[in-house]
Structures are given as C-alpha cells and as structure tokens.
Amino acid sequence: MKRYLQVDDIGDLKQALKDAFEIKQNPYAFKQLGENKTIILVFFNSSLRTRLSTQKAAMNMGMNVMVLDINKDGWKLESEMGVVMDGDKPEHIKEAVPVIGQYCDMIGVRSFATFESKDDDYSEKVINQFIQYSGVPVISLESATRHPLQAFADLITIEEHKQKERPKVVLTWAPHPRALPQAVANSFAEWMKKAEVDFVITHPKGYELANEFAEGASIEYDQRKAFKDADFIYAKNWSSFNNYGKVLSQDKDWTVDEEKMALTNGAKFMHCLPVRRNMIVSDGVIESKNSIVVQQAANRVVSAQTVIKRMLEGL
C-alpha cells in the first residue's frame, strides 16, 4: 500500500475488518515490522485524536514517530508554482516535501480544506503534492475532502456494535457555528456505500454532498423520517458544497436530541469528535448508554495501525 486517501485504497472491506480485529486483539504482535522504521506526522491543522491515535498506532508497530506542526515548528510553505517568493512564505512545498521524505519511511499528513478554492480543495492539491514529491507512502490524516482513518474506525465501530446483519445507518447533518469541511461526511458516505448497511443521508436542502459521494446513497430531507428504524445515527456538520464553504443554516431543529433518538430502533449515537454539545447533539444523547463516541475514537488507533501495518509490509 503506497497511499491511503480513500476507501478504494484499502481494498476489500471484509478483509480490512478482519485485519483490524486481529490487530485490536493483539496490538503488539507486529512490533518487529516497524523496527528501524520512522513515520513523520505533518500537521497543517489542529489535532487531538488523530495526533495521539496515529502516534500510538505507530508505536504499537515498533516505529519511531516524529510529529511536525509545520506552520509552527517549520516554515510557512508556498504551494503555487512559478511565484517570486518574496513574501511571508520562505519555503516551497516542492523542496520541503521531498526533504521530509528523506527523513522517514512513511508520512501522515493533515491538511484541511481552506475554502479558498473549491477546485484546489477538491483536487486535493496539498496531499497530492505529498504523494507526488515525497517518494514514500502517504497516509491521509484528513485531507481537504476525505478523512479515511476516521471512516475506517467508524466501520470497525459499527461492525462491533451492530445487532443485525444489515443495519440501517443514518448520516445526519447538524448545526454548527462555523463553516466546516465536508471531509468526514464524504468519507463516511464513501465507506458506508461499500459496507453491508442500508445507508441514508439526511440534511437540509442546499447541503447536498458532491455527486461522487452522495450518488448511490438514499437522500432524505426529513430528518425525523430518516431516523425511523435507524440502528446507527452518525451526526456531523458540514458546510455547503454547492454554495461552497457557506453556512446556510444553523437551525437547531436539526440538533440530535432524545425525542428524535426515540424514533430509531434504539440506535447507537456516533460522532467523529470534537463535538459541540447542544448544537450537534444534546447532552442527554451524548451521555446516554447508546452513545459510542468514545469507543469510536478508540478505534482510531486500530484503523491507523491496520493501515500502517499494510504500508510496512509493502515497503
């Protein structure tokens, strides 16, 4: 495995799950694979879960880990070609990335959508430069349009908690005070469409995801109708794709609360975290016994370690 950006990079999901549960059972069984191997985690943005869980996963594999908050520790990076670099960015990504690649066997990169340009974001400009120039395998720690370690952890969590062969999984938009990327929703949709689930997306009009992600999922604009008989409710805010990066609604009628959860089939509540209480979800729901957000976050180690193991095997 040379890159991990999207669902297709992991191949067969059943096999991926099998590998993941083997690792979860026995996290230190593969330490010799990572001996004398180094991963660098490059952050353009803040991170709590991703930072810690990916470090933990790499250490479980016996690797050395270096963490780089690139804009704070290093130099601001220019990514445009052909510019005269006389401004505030002293280093070009075309130098920085191959150099980072020289110091490690694997790179993880977090680089959120900036909303400056839909084309730049949806062409995955930054992470693709890491793939193109680094010379080593690249793991997305959330890119502009996808968050594949999260989606893999989500799948693992659903597999662990499902009560029936083919559960109903609902991705619901929920309100948030700021404009957020579509990455988590995109990846979750991408994964759920390939998984053994009935998948429904619900959101207000105007919040349609990009075609490549929404296509093939059931879209339901009535949140209550969508929740009916659901086994898993996955809440997440995202900003508009069509009206790119805009907040069209902060309607708290979309907040996930006890009354709406009562419409479900005793659904488990999921969210990738961080979550804003009483915007996305009520205190009552997130603190209920059906909330599995912490178990979901714990599986971030498992998804990361499964991906790292495959990459190590492919070196």
Added chain:
Amino acid sequence: MKRYLQVDDIGDLKQALKDAFEIKQNPYAFKQLGENKTIILVFFNSSLRTRLSTQKAAMNMGMNVMVLDINKDGWKLESEMGVVMDGDKPEHIKEAVPVIGQYCDMIGVRSFATFESKDDDYSEKVINQFIQYSGVPVISLESATRHPLQAFADLITIEEHKQKERPKVVLTWAPHPRALPQAVANSFAEWMKKAEVDFVITHPKGYELANEFAEGASIEYDQRKAFKDADFIYAKNWSSFNNYGKVLSQDKDWTVDEEKMALTNGAKFMHCLPVRRNMIVSDGVIESKNSIVVQQAANRVVSAQTVIKRMLEGL
C-alpha cells in the same frame, strides 16, 4: 496507585524515599515494567522541568511518551456542563478526557489555578475531571492547588543534604511581579508537615496559606527570626489565598539575600524554579555553594519515576 495528587497518595514517606533512592541508584533497572505502556502528558500551561523530567522518568521506565499541549495542538476545551457550545471552544472535556484515556495507560496533567474562581481552583475542578472521566491513573504535573512531584523531589533533596536527624526547614514567601498560584507552597507544606523536620512558614501578613495546608506548621511573620538556625531555606512566591489571587506586596525586604542567609545554620537554599533573580533571591545566594536548586530540579526525574513505577505496578 491510581492517582497522585497529594501527599497521602504516596503513603509512608520513609518507604517512598527508600523507593526513590533505589531508582536514583539504578534508573534503568525497571524498564521491562513499562514495555508497551504509554503515558500522555497533557499541558494546559507552560513547562520546562516538568515536561522534560517526566518524559525522562517515563523513558527510563521503558514507556512510550506522548506530549500534548492541549490548547495549542488540540482544541480548546469547554469544562462547564449544560452549555450550548457555540463559542470558541469546540470540544468538551467530557469527550476529550475519556478519549485521551483510550490512547494510553496513564495520564499526567498540568493545569494551573486560573484565579477566576477560588472554588473552582480549590475544588481541583480540572484534574478531578481527568480522574473522573479518563479511566486511567492520573498524575498531577501541578494542579490548581498542589505540585506533588515537586514536593516529593524537595523531600528527596532535603534527605540527601541534611546534616542532622531533624533539620529546621523554612518556607519563605518572597516578592514577584505577578500573581502566582499557591500550589508549590501548599504541597511543600503538606509534605514537610509529614516529614522528619521542624517546619516554619514565614510570610507577610495577608499571605496565609489555606488552613488545610498551614495548620500544624509554625507561622512566623518576622522573616529574619524565622531564618535563625535554619538548615534549609525554601523560597517561593505566592499570591494571597484570603484575598484570592491578589498581589498584596512586592516588598523587596523579603528577597532572600546573603545578609539573611548569614542568620541561618549555613542553610541550603532551595527553590522549585523558574526563579526571578533579585526579586525572590539575590544573585549571590543562588550562585553560592549552598544553593541546591539544580540538584533539586534533577530530583524531579526521581520523584516522577518513583510515582510512575508504582502506577505501573498497579496496572
């Protein structure tokens, strides 16, 4: 050992000292205990000694270490219950803490007094949330009211340098330009009262420590009188407890200088560092052969390692 916040958590001080000297003698003898174990050090505040010495202690024990400057690396944390999270804090401590607990076997937390609320500070609101929600053992790296790794290091240092069975130890307030927490003074008092020493606290009126810490110590408002025959002078600034968080005096007559040290029984000079020269202590005293501040800081590794070892044994 499931928590390390205060003197009672360490049990018998003689046994603690015995364990500490065993570790100091042979710091790498217990590396197998920490194999495949991870500690996360969470900093809400700046740190030099605590950051480095606790990392070193954990590495000496063979552990993996992750350091999280939570407000810089992660997300600002909300700690109030029941709020609508539509402001600048995107994550609640009730999610963040259990998640961090999923990624490690042990957490160290530094969270200073904020002086916003005496009740919040003295109820140890933040570190108690880590104890309540993390699911793993918690070590205080200085909380709102105590600094127990410092106090343990102080005790070790006194034990190493004492010339008589029962030395006289004086904690003296000294001036400082800003409002500092009472944590170091509180913990030092808590430990000295249980140690085999004659313990005196000296400070200007208005700087009385909280009852639970001051009670049982000799209080002497005349600094020069307090210094008489002292074997150890421990200098520290703190802000007022009664007039909570206020700087009542910056009187340089309280600065520890050569003239006052001459009143002692050739006392050793101690301070937890960082120290403001010529406010807390004169250049001459801190550079004298009787200054043991560096040895004291070195013992921070020993106290941390002793605590970590006990926690590892209790996992």
Added chain:
Amino acid sequence: MKRYLQVDDIGDLKQALKDAFEIKQNPYAFKQLGENKTIILVFFNSSLRTRLSTQKAAMNMGMNVMVLDINKDGWKLESEMGVVMDGDKPEHIKEAVPVIGQYCDMIGVRSFATFESKDDDYSEKVINQFIQYSGVPVISLESATRHPLQAFADLITIEEHKQKERPKVVLTWAPHPRALPQAVANSFAEWMKKAEVDFVITHPKGYELANEFAEGASIEYDQRKAFKDADFIYAKNWSSFNNYGKVLSQDKDWTVDEEKMALTNGAKFMHCLPVRRNMIVSDGVIESKNSIVVQQAANRVVSAQTVIKRMLEGL
C-alpha cells in the same frame, strides 16, 4: 568530543568523511551506543530539516530524544547577568541550562543571530552559555555565526558528487527580502577552506564575510566570472557583516539562473534550504537534474549522526 560548533571540533576532515560514509552505509549498526542515552534538542528558532534530521540521527543511534521549543513550551529566558528579573522573562539561562543538562546526556541548541548586537552574536553568547553551564556535550544546531551540521552535510554531498579530485566550489550571495544571518556562509567557508577544493566566494561589495571566515578564500565580485568552470554552485543569502545585519541589495541580477549555470562546468547546484525560488534561484535551476538540494538535505542525518556517535563514544 565535548562540543560541536565549528570545523576544528571535528578534527581531520578525511577521517570525518570516512566515518560519515560508514554511518550512511549502515545507519543502525551503532544503536547499542545510544541505549539509555538521551539528547535534548532546544530550539530558540524555527526548524524543519534540523529538527527532523537530528531527531532521526539520534533515533538511529538508539537514543531517546526530547524536543523543546523553549520560548513556546518553557519560559522566556533572561541571559543578562545582574538584572532584577521583574519583566517578561521568568527564568534565567543560568538556571535553565544546568537543569536541562541534568535531564540528558547531550544537548543540541539552535539559537540564531538576533542582530541586536554584533558583539553578542559574534561572541556566540547563547550557545557558549550552554557549553559553560550545562555540564554535558553541546551540538550546535545553528548558532549565531555558524551552522556546522549543515557544512558537514555539504562536504559529504560534494564528496559524493564530485567528478574530479579537486573541484571548484563557488559560494555565491543571492538576493532575499529579509536580513539573514551569516552563519551558513561562514560555516561553509570555514569547511571549504579546509577541504580539497578550490574555493571562491562571490558577492556584491559590502557583503564581505568576517575576516576569520573570508581570509584565505578567493573573493570575486563579478558573479559571472566566479561561475566560470565551477563544479559546484552553492547559493545563499546573508546580510552585511560590516554594516551589521543590513540588507544592502536585493539585486535580482544575482539570482542564480540557467544562463549563469551555463557558464559553469556543468556545476551541481546546492543550497541549505529553505530557499526562496526566483529570488535566490530560478525554478529552472532548482528543478534541473543538476540540483542536489534534496540529497544535500538528506545528508543532514549523516552529519548529525556522525557527530552524535563521536559524542556518545566520548561520554
């Protein structure tokens, strides 16, 4: 080896190169040397290559590594003697440095020229305080006047790429929007004068390096004349030494471009990075097959590891 600040600290360059190539060949062969040994990397300034390559080098040697961004993680340090510390710097370097020394076996320090005082910078005030007070070996990760790990990596790179016994190596000044230290140019000059090369420095009038560095090198004010028959072009900006810290020129006629490279003997292009494209060097030159800036950066691991290995052997 107790310190690594300048070319003389490495001794015979041929032996140094021999050691370096042995390490490059077999980077993990000496891991037992670093067992239970710790290096602390202290950064007063930003760093990408130095931060990552020195960490990697130390991990290759089996060491524990701690990284300290001292002004962000720790406390701002006072370095003046005799001051009343009532301002914004709560810790004195005379306490901080010996304490750091207690927590490790070796310190790396990055502390750039501040341009506040030519005397302070050229007397290497900060790094000399680390040498004087830490009690452990000190490696320069770029000091006010020198960057010796870079210069050693440069020498290794030239050795690997040279086509003739005694190549012609040209250090050329090039324009930059801000005032940069002379450290890289100084160290490169210091090393090249001792290496088996013909060494020429070219720069506009007013950009003469300090005597101790320039003396013995050929100085040529006509850049095109200097480039004639060159085998290596090493570009770098620096601010004026005589008119200390001033930017006297931003003349783009000094930018290294294809037309000027055509004057050379098919010279390799070198730069320490980060490099400002189309100021220092054209896109065409830095992306050409003769550009060896990435290989040069990769050798930063080799130079650092060679130095660390010698220090470990000397402990």
